[in-house]
Amino acid sequence: MIQMLRWIPLAIFLILIVIFATLSSQFLTVANLGAVLSQSSWLIAVAVGVNFVLLTAGVDLSVGSAMYLAAVTVCLLFPHQPVWLCMLGALAVGSLFGAINAALIARLGLPAFIVTLASLFIGRSTGLYFSSTKIVYANTLVADFGRGTFLYIPTVLWLAGVATAIAWLLLNRTPFGLYVRSIGADAVGARRAGVPTRATTLSVYILCGAFAGLGGFISLSQTSAASGAFGQNSEFLAIAAAVLGGTSLFGGRGNVWAPVIGSILISTVQNGLALIDANPYAYPVITGSVIFLAALLDSGRSRLQARLERRGMRPESNSPGPAVNPIPTRTHR
Amino acid sequence: MITSGPRLTVQGLTKSFFGVKVLDDVSFEAQAGRVLAVVGENGSGKSTTMNLLTGVLRRDSGTVLLDGRPLNPRSRRESDEASIAFIQQELNIFPNLTVAENLFLVRPPRVQSMLPFISRQRMHEMADNLLRRVDLEVSTDVSSGTLSTGQRQLVEIARGLAWEAKVFIFDEPTSSLTAREAAKLFEVINRLRQQCAAILYISHNLDEVLSVSDDVMVLRDGKVTLRQECKNMTANDLVLAMVGRPIDALFPQRASTRPEPTPVLDIEAITELGVLNNINLRVGRGEIVGIAGLMGSGRSELARAIFGLDHYDAGVVRISGKQLPPGDVQARLAAGMAFLTEDRRHEGLMMDASVADNMALAALPNFTHPVGKRIDRGRLVKAIADLMTRLNVKSGDAKSTPVRSLSGGNQQKVVLGRWLLRNPSVFILDEPTRGVDIGAKQEIYRLLAQLADAGMAILVISSELEELIGTCDRIHVMRQGALSAEFPRERFDREVLLRAAFGQSYAA
Numbered sequence A: 001m002i003q004m005l006r007w008i009p010l011a012i013f014l015i016l017i018v019i020f021a022t023l024s025s026q027f028l029t030v031a032n033l034g035a036v037l038s039q040s041s042w043l044i045a046v047a048v049g050v051n052f053v054l055l056t057a058g059v060d061l062s063v064g065s066a067m068y069l070a071a072v073t074v075c076l077l078f079p080h081q082p083v084w085l086c087m088l089g090a091l092a093v094g095s096l097f098g099a100i101n102a103a104l105i106a107r108l109g110l111p112a113f114i115v116t117l118a119s120l121f122i123g124r125s126t127g128l129y130f131s132s133t134k135i136v137y138a139n140t141l142v143a144d145f146g147r148g149t150f151l152y153i154p155t156v157l158w159l160a161g162v163a164t165a166i167a168w169l170l171l172n173r174t175p176f177g178l179y180v181r182s183i184g185a186d187a188v189g190a191r192r193a194g195v196p197t198r199a200t201t202l203s204v205y206i207l208c209g210a211f212a213g214l215g216g217f218i219s220l221s222q223t224s225a226a227s228g229a230f231g232q233n234s235e236f237l238a239i240a241a242a243v244l245g246g247t248s249l250f251g252g253r254g255n256v257w258a259p260v261i262g263s264i265l266i267s268t269v270q271n272g273l274a275l276i277d278a279n280p281y282a283y284p285v286i287t288g289s290v291i292f293l294a295a296l297l298d299s300g301r302s303r304l305q306a307r308l309e310r311r312g313m314r315p316e317s318n319s320p321g322p323a324v325n326p327i328p329t330r331t332h333r
Numbered sequence B: 001m002i003t004s005g006p007r008l009t010v011q012g013l014t015k016s017f018f019g020v021k022v023l024d025d026v027s028f029e030a031q032a033g034r035v036l037a038v039v040g041e042n043g044s045g046k047s048t049t050m051n052l053l054t055g056v057l058r059r060d061s062g063t064v065l066l067d068g069r070p071l072n073p074r075s076r077r078e079s080d081e082a083s084i085a086f087i088q089q090e091l092n093i094f095p096n097l098t099v100a101e102n103l104f105l106v107r108p109p110r111v112q113s114m115l116p117f118i119s120r121q122r123m124h125e126m127a128d129n130l131l132r133r134v135d136l137e138v139s140t141d142v143s144s145g146t147l148s149t150g151q152r153q154l155v156e157i158a159r160g161l162a163w164e165a166k167v168f169i170f171d172e173p174t175s176s177l178t179a180r181e182a183a184k185l186f187e188v189i190n191r192l193r194q195q196c197a198a199i200l201y202i203s204h205n206l207d208e209v210l211s212v213s214d215d216v217m218v219l220r221d222g223k224v225t226l227r228q229e230c231k232n233m234t235a236n237d238l239v240l241a242m243v244g245r246p247i248d249a250l251f252p253q254r255a256s257t258r259p260e261p262t263p264v265l266d267i268e269a270i271t272e273l274g275v276l277n278n279i280n281l282r283v284g285r286g287e288i289v290g291i292a293g294l295m296g297s298g299r300s301e302l303a304r305a306i307f308g309l310d311h312y313d314a315g316v317v318r319i320s321g322k323q324l325p326p327g328d329v330q331a332r333l334a335a336g337m338a339f340l341t342e343d344r345r346h347e348g349l350m351m352d353a354s355v356a357d358n359m360a361l362a363a364l365p366n367f368t369h370p371v372g373k374r375i376d377r378g379r380l381v382k383a384i385a386d387l388m389t390r391l392n393v394k395s396g397d398a399k400s401t402p403v404r405s406l407s408g409g410n411q412q413k414v415v416l417g418r419w420l421l422r423n424p425s426v427f428i429l430d431e432p433t434r435g436v437d438i439g440a441k442q443e444i445y446r447l448l449a450q451l452a453d454a455g456m457a458i459l460v461i462s463s464e465l466e467e468l469i470g471t472c473d474r475i476h477v478m479r480q481g482a483l484s485a486e487f488p489r490e491r492f493d494r495e496v497l498l499r500a501a502f503g504q505s506y507a508a
Helices: A002-023 A030-055 A063-077 A083-107 A112-130 A140-147 A155-173 A175-185 A187-192 A197-223 A234-245 A257-275 A282-311 B046-053 B076-081 B099-103 B120-133 B149-162 B179-194 B206-212 B235-243 B299-307 B329-334 B344-348 B355-367 B377-391 B408-420 B438-453 B465-471 B494-502
Strands: B006-017 B020-031 B035-039 B061-066 B084-087 B167-171 B198-202 B215-220 B223-229 B263-272 B276-284 B288-293 B314-319 B322-324 B337-340 B426-430 B457-461 B474-479 B482-488
Touching: A002 A257, A002 A282, A030 A063, A030 A155, A030 A175, A030 A197, A030 A234, A030 A257, A063 A083, A063 A112, A063 A197, A063 A234, A083 A112, A083 A140, A083 A197, A140 A155, A140 A197, A155 A175, A155 A197, A175 A187, A175 A197, A187 A197, A234 A257, A234 A282, A257 A282, B006 B046, B006 B198, B020 B035, B020 B046, B020 B061, B020 B198, B020 B215, B020 B223, B035 B046, B035 B206, B046 B167, B046 B198, B076 B084, B084 B149, B099 B120, B099 B149, B120 B149, B149 B179, B167 B179, B179 B198, B206 B235, B215 B235, B223 B235, B235 B438, B263 B299, B263 B457, B276 B288, B276 B299, B276 B457, B276 B482, B288 B299, B288 B438, B288 B465, B288 B494, B299 B337, B299 B426, B299 B457, B329 B337, B337 B408, B355 B377, B355 B408, B377 B408, B377 B438, B408 B438, B438 B457, B438 B465, B457 B465, B465 B494, B474 B494, B482 B494
Parallel strands: B035 B198, B035 B215, B084 B167, B167 B198, B288 B457, B288 B474, B337 B426, B426 B457
Antiparallel strands: B006 B020, B006 B061, B215 B223, B263 B276, B263 B314, B314 B322, B474 B482
C-alpha cells in the first residue's frame, strides 16, 4: 500500500502530460519540455532547501521573502558587478535571513511556524522599503547569464543541479544528514543519543535561507526584474513540491529527490495551464489542489505507516519452535 | 583493559531536589565481568543514580571512578564518550534510519579523517561486525522501523559495543520483550560479562534479577539497604530490603467459592481478521477475569476491540444484555464500560495537566448541573478529594500538581481514579501495574478486589502470571489471537498457564 502511494505523484504526472498533450500540440515538444525544466529550476533550489527543514519536522514559511530580499539586494547594490559576485550576494542575504530565523528558533526556542510567519512579513516589507515598492532590475550581466546555456544546457538548470548535488551530499554522505533525519524522527531522543541538536537546527534554517537566496537569484536572472510580488507564495509551492515528492510534513521521512520531482511536477502544471490558455483565475485553484493533494498523500502515508507498525503482530509468537525458558538457569560463581 | 576487580567505583553519591535528599551517601562497586542488579521501589533512587552516572543529572557530592579515573559526565554524550552505555526502557532507535545509521548516528566512519564525508561501505562492514557480536541476523541497511522491540534493543546494545563501552546499564530491559527475546537478551548479557564489561541491571522482576545477576544492591529512600552476592538469596530477602517489611499478603484474600455470577460483559465470537479469532468471553457481576498470554498474542488488541478503539469484523459485544455497535467508544462509555490502556504515557494521561484535571476529564458529564450543563465544581472537587484518599494518591495539591511530577504508581492511580469517577460497571485493565512499585501494586490489587466485591465486572490483562493468579477468579489464556484455554481459580498453576500460553508444542 505504501509502495502504491509512492507512485501516485508519478501517475498524476503522466495523466497530466497526456491531458496537456491532447489539448495543446506545443506541449510535448522538446523545446517546451526544456522550458518546463528551466522554469522549475528556481523552485528546485528553494524546495531542496525547505526539504532540510521539513526533514527535521520544522517548517519555513519565509523563503519567498528571502528570495525577494536577495533579488532586491542584487539589483540595488550590484548595478554593474559580475555574475559571481551577484550570486554570492544573493546567497549571503539568504543565509543571513535564514540565520535570523535560526537564532530565534534554535536559540530562543520559539516555534518555527510563528517565527517564519513573522519573518515572512518583515522580510517582504523590508524589501519593499528598499525598493520603494518599485520594480527593480538586474544588471545585464545577470540577465544574460540567466538566458545563457553551458554545454547546451541552460545555466539556471546547472545551478539547480549543483544545488541538488550539494544537498544530496549533505543529506546522504555527511553526519549532518543523519542528524537531520534523527531530529525529525525524535528530537528528544536525538539529543539523548548525543546528536548536536541545536547546532543542527541552526544549520538547517541557515541552509534553507541560503538555498532560498539562490532560488531568488535564479528567478531574477530569468526575469531580469523583480516586482513587489517577486517570490510571493513560493513558500507554499516549495513545501508542496517537497511533500508531493514524498518528504513527510511530520519529519524524518524523505530524500533529496522529493523536492526535485515535486518542483518539476508543479511547473509542468503551470506550463500546461498557460499553453491551453486556461482562465488565469483557475491557476490558484489548481495550485491549491496540488498542495491539498500533497498533504492528503502525506497523511495517508503516515497513517498507513502507523497502522502497519501497530498491526504487525509479532511473527515470533506464531511460529513453532523449541521450548524457551525466558530465565536462564545459572550456577553462581 | 581490566579483566577483574572494580570497574566502576561509586563513593558517597548524594543528590537533592529542592532540599529533599533523593540520594543519600550511595556507595557501590560494579565489578568487571559481573552483573550488579539494582532493585528498589519506584522513587527509591535507582533512576537518579543512573542519571547521575550518565550525565543526565549532576551530583551534589560524591566521587565516581571508572577504571580508577574520575568520571564526571555533564551530558549523555560525555558519558557515551566515557564508555558507559545506557539502555533505557524507552529505546533510542530512530525508525526512519537504517540499522547501520542508528549504530553510527553520532560519529559515523568517514572516508578520510580530514573529510566530513561518511564512508557507507565501512559503516556497513563495521555494523555487520557489531551485529554479529550481539547475534542479530538482520541486514544493516534495513530500516529500523521494521525491527521488533527485542531486535531494536540488540541494536542499542551493539551501539554500546561500537564505542567499546566498559559499563552497560540496563533499565527494565525485559519489560516489553517476548519470552524468546528475553532469553536472547540474557545470552547477550552473558557474553558482555565474558568480555569483562561491568553490567548494572535494573528490574522490578525479582526472580529474573536473582537468576541473571551476580550481585545485588537494594535501594530504599535513596539509601543502600542491601549489597551482597545473589548466591543463596531469595526474592523475599529482596522484598524485605526494599520495603523494610515483608509483604505476606501482596494479594488480597478473595472468597474461594462464589455464587454463579450474572454476566455483565458478554463477548460473542469477536473476530478481527488477522488479529482476533472467534473470541467468546463472559465477565460476571463481581467477577475478576484475567487474560494471560505472550506479548503479541493479541491480548491488547482484544481489549481495544472490546472497548471500540478498533473495529472488529464479526461478533457481538453486550453489556448487561445490550448490544453495542463495533468501533463506537461513546456507546460503551454510556453503557458503563471503562478501559485502562497499557500505555498511560501516550494514551492515558495529560502529563502537564494537574491531578484534578486529569481525573475529571472523563467524568465531566456526570458532574454538570441538570440545567444549563454548567460544571458543578463543588461536587467534582469533593468527589476527587474522596478518590484521592481512597486510592491513597501521594501528591501535592491536586489542583496544581502536574501529573508529570508523580511517580509511576501514583500516575497509575490517577488514571484509575479518572475511570472510577464515572462509576463504571465493567472495567477493562491492560497491564494495570506495569512500571509500578510493589507498594502501589499491592494497593491496586486491593482496590480491584474491593471493586469486584462491590459488584463491578473486571477484566485484567497482564504479563505477570503471579498477578493474575493472585487477583483473578478465572483466567483465560490467549494464544495467536484466540482464547486457547480457561482455568478456574482452583486450577491455577504457574507452569500450566505458561505452557498453555506457549501452546502445547512447547510443553516441556
